[in-house]
Amino acid sequence: MTISLLGGVFLGWSxxxxxxxxxxxxxxxxKMLRFHVAxxxxxxxxxxxxxxxxxxxxxTLKGLTSLxxxxxxxxxxxxxxxxxxxxxxxxxxxxxxxxxxxxxxVGFMNQQMNLSGLSKVVxxxxxxxxxxxxxxxxxYRGLASLYNVLPLNxxxxxxxxxxxxxxxxxxxxxxxxxxxxxxxxxxxxGAGQITVLxxxxxxxxSIALGILTFSRPVMETVxxxxxxxxxxxxxxxxxxxxxxxxxxxxxxxxxxxxxxVIGGVLGVGLVKGMNTINRGTLKKISFAWFLTPxxxxxxxMAAIFISRLQYQPxx
Amino acid sequence: xxxxxxxxxxAFDLARENFREAFQCAIETPQCETFDFLIGRTHKYESKAxxxxxxxxxLMYGKALLPESRGxxxxxxxxxxxxxxxxxxxxxxxxxxxxxxxxxxxPDIQELVRISLGCCDLLTRQVTALIKRTEDMRxxxxxxxxxxxxxxxxxxxxISKVFAEDIDPFEKLQLKELIVQIGDIxxxxxxxxxxxxxxxxxxxx
Numbered sequence: 297m298t299i300s301l302l303g304g305v306f307l308g309w310s311x312x313x314x315x316x317x318x319x320x321x322x323x324x325x326x327k328m329l330r331f332h333v334a335x336x337x338x339x340x341x342x343x344x345x346x347x348x349x350x351x352x353x354x355x356t357l358k359g360l361t362s363l364x365x366x367x368x369x370x371x372x373x374x375x376x377x378x379x380x381x382x383x384x385x386x387x388x389x390x391x392x393x394x395x396x397x398x399x400x401x402v403g404f405m406n407q408q409m410n411l412s413g414l415s416k417v418v419x420x421x422x423x424x425x426x427x428x429x430x431x432x433x434x435x436y437r438g439l440a441s442l443y444n445v446l447p448l449n450x451x452x453x454x455x456x457x458x459x460x461x462x463x464x465x466x467x468x469x470x471x472x473x474x475x476x477x478x479x480x481x482x483x484x485x486g487a488g489q490i491t492v493l494x495x496x497x498x499x500x501x502s503i504a505l506g507i508l509t510f511s512r513p514v515m516e517t518v519x520x521x522x523x524x525x526x527x528x529x530x531x532x533x534x535x536x537x538x539x540x541x542x543x544x545x546x547x548x549x550x551x552x553x554x555x556x557v558i559g560g561v562l563g564v565g566l567v568k569g570m571n572t573i574n575r576g577t578l579k580k581i582s583f584a585w586f587l588t589p590x591x592x593x594x595x596x597m598a599a600i601f602i603s604r605l606q607y608q609p610x611x
Numbered sequence: 612x613x614x615x616x617x618x619x620x621x622a623f624d625l626a627r628e629n630f631r632e633a634f635q636c637a638i639e640t641p642q643c644e645t646f647d648f649l650i651g652r653t654h655k656y657e658s659k660a661x662x663x664x665x666x667x668x669x670l671m672y673g674k675a676l677l678p679e680s681r682g683x684x685x686x687x688x689x690x691x692x693x694x695x696x697x698x699x700x701x702x703x704x705x706x707x708x709x710x711x712x713x714x715x716x717x718p719d720i721q722e723l724v725r726i727s728l729g730c731c732d733l734l735t736r737q738v739t740a741l742i743k744r745t746e747d748m749r750x751x752x753x754x755x756x757x758x759x760x761x762x763x764x765x766x767x768x769x770i771s772k773v774f775a776e777d778i779d780p781f782e783k784l785q786l787k788e789l790i791v792q793i794g795d796i797x798x799x800x801x802x803x804x805x806x807x808x809x810x811x812x813x814x815x816x
C-alpha cells in the first residue's frame with residue numbers, strides 16, 4: 297500500500313510545485329513577498345485547507361471510476377509525470393485535467409466510466425476561467441472604489457496592500473488545499489486503501505512538500521511572462537482565484553487553479569485594458585491546457601497496457 | 612523612511628535658503644568673504660541632503676515599501692537632488708568667473724531667482740502632499756507650471772536685454788550662461804513636479 301501511495305505523494309508534490317505559482321506567483325515575481333515566506337505560508341495553509349475542507353472533492357473524484365490499488369497508483373503517476381513535464385517547460389497547467397485525464401485512461405482500458413460525474417467535472421473546467429474573470433472584474437471595481445477613498449498616506453497604503461496580499465495568498469492556499477487535495481488522493485480512497493481523512497492529510501502534506509521544494513520556476517513564469525501586474529491587481533487576481541476555487545471546493549468539484557488565475561488576470565485586463573495581457577504566452581498556456589488531459593490519458597493507458605503484458609514462453 | 616524623507620526636504624529647504632542669501636550677497640557685494648562662506652554652507656547642505664538620500668535608499672531597499680513605490684520614491688529624490696547641484700553650479704559660476712552682475716539686469720535677475728525658488732518651495736509641498744495626501748496635488752502642479760512659464764519668459768527677456776546692451780561680448784556670454792543656469796531651477800522643479808503627478812496617478816486604481 298505504501299508503494300502505491302507514493303504515486304499520490306509524487307502527484308501532490310508536482311501539484312504543489314505547479315500551483316503555488318497561482319497563489320503567490322504575482323506577489324513573488326513583483327517582489328512584494330520573498331519566495332521563502334510565500335512558500336512557507338502556502339504550504340501551511342494548503343495543509344489546513346486540505347484537512348478541514350477537502351472531503352467533498354474526494355467524494356466526487358472517487359466516484360468517477362472503480363480502480364484497483366495498482367491502477368490508482370498508475371493513474372497518479374501518469375498525472376504526476378504530465379505535471380512534471382509541464383513544470384519543466386515552465387507552464388502552469390491544470391492538475392485536475394491531468395488527474396481526470398489519467399483516470400479517463402484507466403477507465404477506457406477498463407471499459408468502465410461514470411460519464412455523468414465526468415461531464416460535471418469537465419463542465420466546471422470551462423466554468424472556472426470565466427468565473428475567475430467575472431469575480432476579478434467585480435472585485436477590482438468594488439475594491440478600487442473603496443481603496444481610492446481610503447485616507448491612507450503612501451506608506452500606509454503600501455502596508456495595507458502588502459498585508460492584504462499575504463492574507464489573500466493564505467486564503468488562496470487554503471482554498472487550493474481544500475479543492476485540489478482530491479486530485480492527489482481520491483483514487484486511493486476509491487481503491488479502498490485509505491480513509492478520507494488520511495487522504496486529505498497525505499495529500500495536503502505532499503502538496504506542501506512540492507511548494508517548499510520546487511515551485512520557484514513556475515512562480516516566475518506566472519508573474520513575469522504572463523502579465524506585469526501592479527500590486528493592487530495582484531491582490532485582486534489572488535482573491536478572485538481563492539474565491540473561485542473555494543466555491544468549487546464547497547460544491548465538491550476539483551478545478552484548476554491555473555484556469556482560475558488566468559481568468560482573474562483576464563478580468564483585471566478587461567478593467568484596465570487588454571494591452572496588459574501577453575497574448576503569446578496566453579496562447580501557449582491554452583495549448584498546454586488542451587494537451588494536459590490528452591497526454592495524461594495517453595500515459596495512463598500506456599502504463600495499464602504495459603502492466604497487462606504477460607511473458608509467454610515459446611512466442 | 613517617512614521621517615528621513617522629511618529630513619531630506621528640510622536639508623533641501625536649507626540649501627535653498629542659503630542659496631538665496633548667497634546670491635543676494637553676490638549681487639550686493641561680490642567676491643567678499645561672506646559670499647565664500649555662504650557657498651561653503653550651500654555645499655554642506657547639498658552634501659547633507661545627499662547623505663540622507665543614501666540613508667533612505669539603504670533603508671527602503673532593506674525593508675520598507677513595495678518595490679514599485681521604492682523605485683518611484685528613489686527616482687523622485689534623485690530628481691529633486693539635481694536642484695541643489697544647480698544652486699552650487701550657479702554660485703560657482705559667479706565665484707570662479709568673478710562675475711559682476713550689471714545694474715540693468717539686477718531687478719529681473721532677482722525676480723527670476725525669487726520665482727525659481729518659489730517653485731522649489733511649492734515642490735517641497737507637493738512631495739509632502741504625495742506622502743501625506745494632505746494638499747491638492749493638481750493645484751500645486753499647476754502653480755509650478757505657471758511659475759516655470761513665467762521664468763522662461765523672464766529668461767528670454769533678460770538674454771535679449773543683455774545682448775542689446777553695449778558691453779563686452781565675453782561678458783554677454785557669461786551673463787547668458789548665468790541666466791540659463793538660474794532658469795534651469797524652475798525647469799527642473801517643473802519636471803520633478805510632473806513626475807510627482809505621474810506617481811500620484813499611478814497610485815490610483
